[in-house]
Amino acid sequence: MGLRGMLDIVKDLLYKNLYVIRPDMKAYMELCLKDDVSDVERRIIEVYLRNEEVSQVSHVPLCQDTGLVTVYLASDVAKELDVNIVKSEISAYMRTLNMRNSQVKSPLVHENVGENQIPFIKVVSQWKGIVGVQVSGAGSELQGFVLTFTGSSTTNDMIDAIVSEVLRRFPKSCPPVMVGIGMGGTLSDATLLSKLALFREIGQFHSDSMVSQFEKDLLSAIKMQSNRGAQGIIGGRCGVAHVAVEYAPSHIAGFHVAVSFQCYLTRSWLSHV
Amino acid sequence: MFEEKAGTWISYTGYLYTMRDGTLRRVIDDEFSFNETYPVYFCGPSFKGKLPLGACGPTTTARMEKFFSWLIDKGVKAIIGKGSLSQQAIDVIKGHMVYLLAVGGAGAFYGKKVKYYETVAYKELGPEALLKVYVEDMPLLVGVDIDGNKII
Numbered sequence: 001m002g003l004r005g006m007l008d009i010v011k012d013l014l015y016k017n018l019y020v021i022r023p024d025m026k027a028y029m030e031l032c033l034k035d036d037v038s039d040v041e042r043r044i045i046e047v048y049l050r051n052e053e054v055s056q057v058s059h060v061p062l063c064q065d066t067g068l069v070t071v072y073l074a075s076d077v078a079k080e081l082d083v084n085i086v087k088s089e090i091s092a093y094m095r096t097l098n099m100r101n102s103q104v105k106s107p108l109v110h111e112n113v114g115e116n117q118i119p120f121i122k123v124v125s126q127w128k129g130i131v132g133v134q135v136s137g138a139g140s141e142l143q144g145f146v147l148t149f150t151g152s153s154t155t156n157d158m159i160d161a162i163v164s165e166v167l168r169r170f171p172k173s174c175p176p177v178m179v180g181i182g183m184g185g186t187l188s189d190a191t192l193l194s195k196l197a198l199f200r201e202i203g204q205f206h207s208d209s210m211v212s213q214f215e216k217d218l219l220s221a222i223k224m225q226s227n228r229g230a231q232g233i234i235g236g237r238c239g240v241a242h243v244a245v246e247y248a249p250s251h252i253a254g255f256h257v258a259v260s261f262q263c264y265l266t267r268s269w270l271s272h273v
Numbered sequence: 274m275f276e277e278k279a280g281t282w283i284s285y286t287g288y289l290y291t292m293r294d295g296t297l298r299r300v301i302d303d304e305f306s307f308n309e310t311y312p313v314y315f316c317g318p319s320f321k322g323k324l325p326l327g328a329c330g331p332t333t334t335a336r337m338e339k340f341f342s343w344l345i346d347k348g349v350k351a352i353i354g355k356g357s358l359s360q361q362a363i364d365v366i367k368g369h370m371v372y373l374l375a376v377g378g379a380g381a382f383y384g385k386k387v388k389y390y391e392t393v394a395y396k397e398l399g400p401e402a403l404l405k406v407y408v409e410d411m412p413l414l415v416g417v418d419i420d421g422n423k424i425i
Contacts, residue, residue: 043282044414051376051378060328064328098319100400138333172356173356231376235424
């Protein structure tokens with residue numbers, strides 16, 4: 001495919017992150033509209049869908065929070081590419097997408113840098129022949145969290161703790177949300193896996209049956225205990241669209257579980273190259 | 274003004290001030306004085322594209338809870354943002370301010386409701402500048418009404 005072809009794919013994925021609602025989330029919301037949702041929830045979802053039309057016509061991103069951009073490259077893809085070229089090409093392309101200047105200098109210096117055109121690049125050893133782009137806005141990103149379990153923790157211990165924290169946080173993340181969970185490895189592995197899980201399609205469960213059962217148990221526990229819908233409103237039904245789990249081997253003494261959210265825009269797009 | 278019950282949609286036409294994390298820190302540090310009182314919209318616009326402010330949906334209101342007492346002291350009667358509030362914050366605003374919900378993540382949709390704006394202060398903060406914005410037919414959902422009833 002070559003460098004130019006790969007870069008074009010990454011650019012296309014970035015554009016879609018900012019201007020297109022992912023088709024599986026759109027399908028989920030359209031199903032919600034067919035369901036017996038309240039008038040309040042219905043109107044919110046209708047605004048979501050209208051938002052996409054205005055965005056594309058006005059060349060204004062779906063959400064003003066165009067957040068932080070991360071490009072994920074499978075390690076075999078990264079071998080063929082010069083990561084610095086990817087960074088500079090994507091930076092240049094970002095300047096054409098009407099993104100907000102959302103970056104300050106550092107957590108210690110609240111000084112807007114006047115642009116937010118620095119994409120983060122991650123090489124993913126778990127992937128082969130895949131590139132992905134993710135846009136993290138504060139609404140979802142800042143609700144992410146990490147829990148730590150010991151080697152003697154049971155599956156039920158994990159479900160109880162994860163569900164309780166998810167219920168507390170997801171209503172602030174512009175639901176319906178996608179919940180990405182990363183388990184095991186080091187702290188950085190767990191958080192990366194939680195981000196990779198967000199690339200999964202809504203309704204698609206893990207290929208390992210034990211993991212997929214865990215995902216289904218989490219999803220049904222969340223749905224059963226939550227009465228929050230779109231935008232987190234009380235009495236809603238469509239608050240959580242999916243739960244996806246990715247895992248790595250863990251230490252005998254314990255492990256971390258990282259949880260990341262994505263709002264109704266589901267700004268995680270990937271492509272096989 | 275804003276007597277509707279929680280769960281009611283209203284359509285707002287008029288002026289708003291935009292503020293958020295950085296703006297609120299500055300207006301308080303500087304003891305900024307306002308000539309008029311308008312609803313405060315927790316929002317940081319993108320400023321680009323074919324709409325006056327670009328995309329300008331609401332940001333997460335919970336981050337602003339610590340500023341609620343200050344806003345009440347300034348006579349603000351309505352705040353606009355997205356997401357749930359703590360019960361403690363609801364107790365603070367009850368009887369003083371209503372909390373109106375704009376649909377989060379619908380930045381382009383709300384951008385279309387903006388007719389014009391002026392920068393009041395803190396231009397250097399970029400999207401966190403203090404703006405006075407005129408909106409037309411902006412749909413808002415009463416999230417917490419004046420009696421403290423909530424839908425969020």
